[in-house]
Amino acid sequence: MCGISAGALCWFEGGVTDSFGHPLTALHNGLGFVRGSFCPHYDGERDRRAAYHSLIAAGLPNGYACDDGAALHFVGRRLVAVVSSRRNAKAYRVQRERGGASETPLETRYLGKHR
Helix, strand or coil: CCCCCHHHHCCEEEEEECCCCCCCEEECCCCCCEEEEEECCCCCCCCHHHHHHHHHHCCCCCEEEECCCEEEEEECCEEEEEEECCCCCCEEEEEEECCEEEEEEECCEECCCCC
16 A cells, blocks of 8 residues: 555544645544554645644644655554655654644655656
């Protein structure tokens, strides 16, 4: 299974989406093959990071965020790698904490230029 944007979000329990228009909103009924929530376009859209942090703080499950060009590789429900097609693209673990949310950058392997 794979996907980008909503095609990646759908595998999680939920996440942040613009599929219903703006403002960005929580999706609570993902397929749930991967536990937690997901946010695509973390660095690609101005309001994504702040919206995801707010939604996590308000009760959306802890989860992952990916910059454009980054991807999460799961085996079953276990994250085994983060890769990117852009040199500076990263992924993050985003978790609720007192009064908000925190993010932890995940080790990301740049795959190099495409020919």
